[in-house]
Every structure is written in structure tokens, then in C-alpha cells.
Amino acid sequence: MKRWAAALLLCLLLAFQLSLSPARAADRVYFTAAGSYILPLSDNTMPFWSGGYVYIASSIFTGRGREALGVSQVFNSDQDRLVLYGGGRSLTYDFTANCALDGDGAAYYPGAIRRGGVIFVPASTVSRYFDLVYSIIEVDQGSMVWLRTPSYGTSDKIYVDAAQYTVNSIYADYIRAKGDSRPGEGGPDGSSQPNTSAESQEGLEGKRVALCLKAGSDAAQLADALESYDAGAAFFFTPEEMERQGSTLRRLTAQGQSIGILADAGDRSRTVAEQLEAGNAALFRATCGKTRLAYLQNGGSQAVQDAESAGYLCLRPDLDRSGQALRSASNAQDLVRRLAAWRGDAAVWLGDSAAGTGLRAFLSAAKEAGGSCVSYRETGL
Incomplete structure (x- = not known):
């Protein structure tokens, strides 16, 4: 009888352990x-x-x-x-x-x-x-x-x-992003936020998002992320960056990305018109092409009107996210939520706030939610 009871107990313990294994595997x-x-x-x-x-x-x-x-x-x-x-x-x-x-x-x-x-x-x-x-x-x-x-x-x-520190950091971003998607969670300021698992899926379905970036030394890395997801964006270069990054300009052109000129209306050494002319000259030397896209910093409506009178299309973004980082999975989920709440297509100015990790996370989330990231063209979005 004792042997039979011991065998029964062993079987029950084994069955209990087997019942736990799927849950553990799911968390791995x-x-x-x-x-x-x-x-x-x-x-x-x-x-x-x-x-x-x-x-x-x-x-x-x-x-x-x-x-x-x-x-x-x-x-x-x-x-x-x-x-x-x-x-x-x-x-x-x-x-x-x-x-x-x-x-x-x-x-x-x-x-x-x-x-x-x-x-x-x-x-x-x-x-x-x-x-x-x-x-x-x-x-x-x-x-x-x-x-x-x-x-x-x-x-x-x-x-x-x-690599332990990096692994811990990446895992923390992953867990934070999953936590942000839980129903009923509030935003960083305690306000109510739509969750990415349901409302964001519906909110992004069929939407076109035009990401607009300030091109710096990491432009090639951002282009890699876009290429991985077959996504489009617009890169805005200062005339000086265009002179330095001829190979990147050629790559972006071949990849089908949009290129614009970033001009500073507050520059007292050159007018906006001179900056736009210098940018197009550098772009032509690198790609044998020119652009009509422009983004004016530190300029009022008059500067924009003057540039548009000269034949340029000045970017007027629907959302200015240059003050919010896009460098992690949690940053990406925050942008997804914001776009899900936006009615219709949106042109988003990211400035230099994006990094390859955050951009990849956003492109992945947007694709899963049924949205598409497209290049902002000279005819607009």
C-alpha cells in the first residue's frame, strides 16, 4: 500500500510539473x-x-x-x-x-x-x-x-x-513596451492613454504616416532601418550635410526616400534663398537631381511664403515630435498611441530625435497595426 501511494504521489508531482512547462515556455x-x-x-x-x-x-x-x-x-x-x-x-x-x-x-x-x-x-x-x-x-x-x-x-x-548591462537594458525596454500596451494604463503624466494592443491597432489601420527626419551622421543607420521594413521617409539635410554625405544622398535616392533642404531662417550670414540654392547645388553634385522640399527653422510665416513663392514646398508637419525621443521600444509605442488618436494621415517631424533602435521598433509596431510609413513628396502627403 505504501509503495502504491508513493507511486501515485510521484505521478501527481510529474503531472503538475508538466502542467507548468507551457507557461514557463511562454514567458521565455x-x-x-x-x-x-x-x-x-x-x-x-x-x-x-x-x-x-x-x-x-x-x-x-x-x-x-x-x-x-x-x-x-x-x-x-x-x-x-x-x-x-x-x-x-x-x-x-x-x-x-x-x-x-x-x-x-x-x-x-x-x-x-x-x-x-x-x-x-x-x-x-x-x-x-x-x-x-x-x-x-x-x-x-x-x-x-x-x-x-x-x-x-x-x-x-x-x-x-x-553584454549583461546591454541585455538588461534591452529587456527593460521590451517589458516597458509590453506594460504600456496593457488596457487601462495611464500615460507618463497619469492621463488616460489608448492601449496598443487594441485601440492602436484600429487607430492605425490604413493610415499613412510620413516620417520627416533631420539628417545627420546617423542618416545611413536610419536608412538601414527603413530598408528592413520597406518603409519610406523624408530626410532633410542642411547644405553642409549635403556636401559631406554625398554617398548617403545617392543611397537614399536609389532607395526611393525623399530628400529635402533644411534651412535656418535665423542665420544672419545667409538668406533662406541662399541656403536653399546651396543645398540644391550640393544635391545636384551628388545625385544629378534637385528637390523642392524644404523645412524652415526659426522662421515665421513670411519666410515660408517667400520660399514657397520661389517654388519650394515647405513642410508643415501635422505633429512635431522633435522634442520627444524615438530611441527605444517604449518611445515607439508612445508615438504609435499618438498617431492612433490622430484623425487621418499624418506628417510627423522627428527632427534629430530618432535612433535606429527606436525607428525599427516603431516601423515594426506600425506595420503590425496596419499603418504604412511613406515618403513625404514634393506634392505633399
């Missing part, structure tokens, strides 16, 4: 890292397991991830194909087949998986083909899929120990 998060760069944490791009393989979002092969790994991605929407390339080699993922093909037609299994508009590829296949190294490392909050080149030369333990 997966980070993604490329070399020394740890990507922002998002439910949309988080790695996952399928068929015994761990899958990572192909967006890791853009921006700083591309620089760290030497592998790039390009998605052909017409043919519905993803191509990864680097070191003179390429893998093409065709979504009609569960495999990838190299340049010689050899097949590599398994294929890519698309979830919610995000494309995921098997980490093991990509790493092996492009001569990368990958590890799955345990961290305090869950696990990390870490890709790097063989020359990186750091052990898993040393890497995690050195």
Missing part, C-alpha cells in the same frame, strides 16, 4: 546578437524553434548586423524571394519550396518561414553556408542566438558577462 524570450551588436527585443522578430531548427529574422542582415557579419539581404517582392549574399556567395529562398538554392542550384534545407510579414531563416544553415559561427547562450531572461565571424575570438561566457 530569445535575444538575437550579431558580433558585438545585440538587436532590440521584439515579439515580431524574436527567434523561435521549428522542426528542431532555431529560426532568426532575416532583418539581422541589415544595418549593424550586416556590418558585423558581412552578409546582406534583399527581398524581391515581385518574385516573392529573399536573397542573402556575402563573400561572393548567395542563398535564394523561394517561398514556394522548403529550401534555399545557392548559385549552382544546390538545395539547402530547411527553407525560410514567414510570420506576420517577417521572414525567418534557419540559423544553422545560414551560418554554415556563409562561414559564420552561432551559439545559443543562456542569459538571465531566457536565451540568446549569437552569430559572429570565426575571427571574433570570444567565448560564450565572456561575451554574456560583458
Whole structure:
């Protein structure tokens, strides 16, 4: 009888433990890292397991991830194909087949998986083909899929120990963003805010958002984020920045982004007209093209009228967010809420408040909510 009771107790304990495992798995998060760069944490791009393989979002092969790994991605929407390339080699993922093909037609299994508009590829296949190294490392909050080149030369333990502060910060942003989306939560000032899980989804559905940015030294990084999400924006350069960033201007033009001139009406050394002329001259030297888009700082209505009389379209944003940072997931959720409450399409002036991490988080959230980020054109939004 005692043995029977002990066996029954053991079975009950085992059943209880099994009943807990799904809840624990649901709370587990997966980070993604490329070399020394740890990507922002998002439910949309988080790695996952399928068929015994761990899958990572192909967006890791853009921006700083591309620089760290030497592998790039390009998605052909017409043919519905993803191509990864680097070191003179390429893998093409065709979504009609569960495999990838190299340049010689050899097949590599398994294929890519698309979830919610995000494309995921098997980490093991990509790493092996492009001569990368990958590890799955345990961290305090869950696990990390870490890709790097063989020359990186750091052990898993040393890497995690050195990255602990960054991991904690990224995780805190992730948890804060999820907390901000809870129904009934108030804003930073205690006021009522719509939640991103319901009202923001409805509020952004079908809306067009024109992000307008002041272009500085991080313009290329912001362009990487936009390219990852096939999104548009307008970059406003001072004439001096246009002189310095010819290659960035050419890239933005090829990418289909809008370019405008940032003029300071308070500059006593040059008139607005002279600044606009200098900006277009620099733009022409870099791209063989010119622009009619302009944004005037420190100027009143008369300065705007004078510029428009000269043939320019001056940006008059619906929302001025230059005073609010867009540098984290929580910043991105705040902007999503604000746009959800806005009636109709919106042109948003971000100034120099955006960073690559925050912009990626916003583009991801806006896409999930059914909104589209478009370039502000010379004809307006």
C-alpha cells in the first residue's frame, strides 16, 4: 500500500510539473546578437524553434548586423524571394519550396518561414553556408542566438558577462513596451492613454504616416532601418550635410526616400534663398537631381511664403515630435498611441530625435497595426 501511494504521489508531482512547462515556455524570450551588436527585443522578430531548427529574422542582415557579419539581404517582392549574399556567395529562398538554392542550384534545407510579414531563416544553415559561427547562450531572461565571424575570438561566457548591462537594458525596454500596451494604463503624466494592443491597432489601420527626419551622421543607420521594413521617409539635410554625405544622398535616392533642404531662417550670414540654392547645388553634385522640399527653422510665416513663392514646398508637419525621443521600444509605442488618436494621415517631424533602435521598433509596431510609413513628396502627403 505504501509503495502504491508513493507511486501515485510521484505521478501527481510529474503531472503538475508538466502542467507548468507551457507557461514557463511562454514567458521565455530569445535575444538575437550579431558580433558585438545585440538587436532590440521584439515579439515580431524574436527567434523561435521549428522542426528542431532555431529560426532568426532575416532583418539581422541589415544595418549593424550586416556590418558585423558581412552578409546582406534583399527581398524581391515581385518574385516573392529573399536573397542573402556575402563573400561572393548567395542563398535564394523561394517561398514556394522548403529550401534555399545557392548559385549552382544546390538545395539547402530547411527553407525560410514567414510570420506576420517577417521572414525567418534557419540559423544553422545560414551560418554554415556563409562561414559564420552561432551559439545559443543562456542569459538571465531566457536565451540568446549569437552569430559572429570565426575571427571574433570570444567565448560564450565572456561575451554574456560583458553584454549583461546591454541585455538588461534591452529587456527593460521590451517589458516597458509590453506594460504600456496593457488596457487601462495611464500615460507618463497619469492621463488616460489608448492601449496598443487594441485601440492602436484600429487607430492605425490604413493610415499613412510620413516620417520627416533631420539628417545627420546617423542618416545611413536610419536608412538601414527603413530598408528592413520597406518603409519610406523624408530626410532633410542642411547644405553642409549635403556636401559631406554625398554617398548617403545617392543611397537614399536609389532607395526611393525623399530628400529635402533644411534651412535656418535665423542665420544672419545667409538668406533662406541662399541656403536653399546651396543645398540644391550640393544635391545636384551628388545625385544629378534637385528637390523642392524644404523645412524652415526659426522662421515665421513670411519666410515660408517667400520660399514657397520661389517654388519650394515647405513642410508643415501635422505633429512635431522633435522634442520627444524615438530611441527605444517604449518611445515607439508612445508615438504609435499618438498617431492612433490622430484623425487621418499624418506628417510627423522627428527632427534629430530618432535612433535606429527606436525607428525599427516603431516601423515594426506600425506595420503590425496596419499603418504604412511613406515618403513625404514634393506634392505633399
